[in-house]
Amino acid sequence: MSHRSEEARTGIAAACNDLTKVYELAGTTVTGLDGVDKEFPAGRVTTVVGPSGSGKSSLLRILALVDRPSTGSVRIRREEVGCVGIRGRRLLRRTEIGYLFQDPSANLVASLDATEQLRFAARVRGLRPDPAEVERLLALLGLEHRARHLPAQLSGGEQQRLAVACAVLGRPSIVIADEPTAELDSASADRVLAAFADLGGEGVAFVLSSHDPRVVERTDHLLRLDRGRPVESW
């Protein structure tokens, strides 16, 4: 698997500048994001918080290269990606971005066991699966005894931890997680958050959206949005 330079492990993994997103829905203009500036440092967890409709999901979709901003720029590492074509964005999603859905089971291929999930994640990133790396990640997340288990045989917390491992495999620049603890009990949520912290050392920038106070307590950086505007950022 690839090794990142020291700069990549500690620098700015992604950033957005003066980001706006305007939707035209049923003849009405809705402003989803309005002038958002934020840098997402590598190896750190940044949490986006705010009430429903504040623009969290819009920001995450733009960072995940699923949607495009109306104005402003998005950089992955130091490169502007806002103007990249659809194939290029798809390629970036495979190599530079990890994405976690809220539902733990939605992050895993139902027919693959835990080891195969990681091997498949490596292949998608264009890497040759390294058994040692797979074992290391499973051990790091406390899943070594679940290596041959299918997703249906794992608990929600275990599924989400395994999904985190898949997302960071190959050390993408940024991993985006949409309310990753929303469907977990507190113990499982704690273990998932610990996983983010443990994997911070991999040099991956984590960007989470959450309503969960425990997530906010453990985050390194925070962006609070209200009606699309940043009202708190640190």
Place this chain on the structure above:
Amino acid sequence: MARRRVPGVRRRPGPLHLLLSRPWVRAPLAAAGQPGASAAVLVATAVLGIAAATAPLFLSSAASGALHRAVATCPDSYTPGVTNRSADNVVDYTLSQPAVEYAGIEDGAVRGVLAQRGVPVGERVLVLPADRTGGFVTVAAGRNQASVTAFASASALSKVVVLRGHPGDPGLWLPDKLARRLGADAGDTVLARGRPVPVAGVYRGLDDPSYGGELPVAWCRWSALILPTIGDRAPAVRPLVLTDDRTLLTLAGYDEPWTTWSAAIDPATARAGDATAIAAAITGAGADVFSAPGVVGAYSETNALAGAAARALQVRAALADATQPAALAAVLVALLLVAAAGGYWAERRAGEVRLLAARGIGPPGLGGKAVLEMIGPAVAGTLLGWAATLAAAPHLGPSSQLDDGAGGRALRTVAVALLAGLVALGAVAGLRGRSTGERPIGLRRSGWLLVPWELLLVGVALWSYLRLRERGAVSSGESVRIDPLVVALPLLALAGLTVLVVRLALLPAGRLQALGGRLPVPGFLAVRRLVAARTVSAGVLVAVALPVGVLVVCASLSASVQATVDTKTATYVGAPVALRTDAKPGVFAAAGPAGTPVSLLPEALDTFSHELPVLAVDPAGFARYAYWQGGFAGESLPDLLARLGPAQDGSVPAILAGGGDAQVDHVLLEALVLRVHVVARVTTFPGMRSVAAPLLVVDRHALPALGPYTARSEEVWTRPADALAATRAVESAGLRVTGQVNQDSVVRNTDLFPLTWTFGYVQALAALAGVIGVTALLLYLAARQRSRTAAYALSRRMGLTRRAHVTSLLVELAIAVGLGAAAGVALARLVLAPVVRVLDLEPGRPPYPSVLVVSTGAVLAVLAGAVALVLLGTLATQVVADRVRPADVLRGVE
């Protein structure tokens, strides 16, 4: 904005990378875990298999059917064979050795040559004397004697009615009239060519009235031996005495009998491919027999089958031209269904598709996965469709005979269709997957979708119509050929107009939504669901309207063609059956109470020396037997006939058919002038043969005494049940019935059958289109089931009653299916009128133009199917919705 190079990508994962990963490698095994998607793909590809296999199988069946029709009047005369030199009926050879001995050498040589050429040998027939003018075979019993024709073949006795005697006994089989004349019976001994020969039995003569004045088909090949030939110098017909080979050869002495060997093929039931092969193989066999050791004289082939087989292939080519657009359209519609099944796969696999799309897997990867997962059901479905078509084709096609290679050809076509289907399935699955994971919120619809591309189809249809009007829809040549545009025109017009109408219908969707807001809850929900998914609703409307339209158009075209053929042929014949007689000068046909006699004077001339055939009828009984349609005239046939009668002031009252306002005051009958005054004008009249030649109808009793050279055809018009009685009446008047004409024989002789077969085929495709429509609707219901059940579960928590939900489903489906079906029927009616107008099969034959028949059967079937679909769809959807637990929906459990 210009697109930039992808920055910072470390390694570009190739497609092989994905194909080798587990989700793709294991994909072919995943079908078992997805019964819904597998069933959808199985059904869709089965329909595709049927659509692709029908054309080659239909054409193979049609080629054999065309052959059978070509030989139907006398199949035996088309059986290829080798005949000895006496067949030329000119030279009477005398053998250097007894015929009994030479026949063995000759038989061995012929069989050897035919076997070498791969021609299976069937029956040998011996006839003595070799021709009517050759030597004599005299049979004598006491002082009575008769000159006869001896006939030997293994199957002869099975083709006659044995009155007395035991088949298998050697000797002579006498026809009953001859037996009576000779005073001989089974068991007696007669002298034949001076030799005592036993009478083995007596059979019913082939000129017996019980055969209805016609030679049985099994003997038609030998009509020259059996029926009298008209003409002053024709030799008198001799009684046909059946016998065995040994007896006949013994009687022959040193005379060579006329000997013919037939190939073991029955042209009436043979496959076109076999007939073509045998006809080709037997060519030149006569020369080979001549060069065989011990054989003397010349031999030739009788090979009328070659011409019939070639004609069958021409018919197949004509049918191929006409049916290919319909077959292609059916395959394309079936491909749409397979593509829809790909969309259904993406819906059923939404979770995994979304995950893979989020990880950057694009449409090719997702589509490839769909293809790999569904390849098992797709192959099975296609094979199932092919096998079902192969099994059904002999029962539904023009003939039950399919060529050996037909199944293989159909399979190759099906394989190509399967490949196209997999591409369509993968493409739609991939694109649906992309929209699941990548479609931005609030994305506007592509501008390309707003362009009314369907107008192109309407334009091409209009061009087809104008072209057909210009050059005609049907051309006559070796066989009737239908312009492919005749089939393409309604399909293109329907496709274009359907999409256009649906597009227009959905334009005021916003207003509909507002209107729905004022409706009770079920109506509100139904309208809301339809308007919210406007594109899906449009797809459903098209999926229902198009097959319905095709079904109604094809069924109506078929019915119209058949009705037109029936009307034209019935008008041409004049009655269900027309008995033709050997009109003799001064003798008129009489029919008694079993028919009505008519005289046709085809060479009568009008004032301007133009042809004006005269039909002389008996007003008393004519209306009972003549074919009549209300559209022929403004009044009834009896009323018209009542105006006919004897001459008044030297002028005969007459009805002018098809002559418009032409002034006619006399007709010239050879040297006679018949003064007439027109008492009625009609557009068409029974017995009218051509639109170009008007017909003058008079009372036959008013005809003057005609000269001996006046061309005249005497017929008796009757019904099938009265034909025998009418035949006897004709014979008692001193005339002989020379043939029967009915609608079937006219259709057969005029080669209209490729037309009826073409539209029969298209009608079968229309039924398939109906299946496609139903499947599409079921796919629609299944695809939306998940969101429906979730919405239902949530709505129930908000107080929605089960009854209101069922009603909303009923309203939604009734709107979608009802509007689709109504649009389909209306558009079909719109398209039919111009198509039928240009589709006159034989414009020269009255009545003109073609008859337009809207198939009420098809419309009722559509109506019944629509009602059943709405009810069943509602029931099925509600049953599934009832099983869902709200808690599961809230937790997002599928």
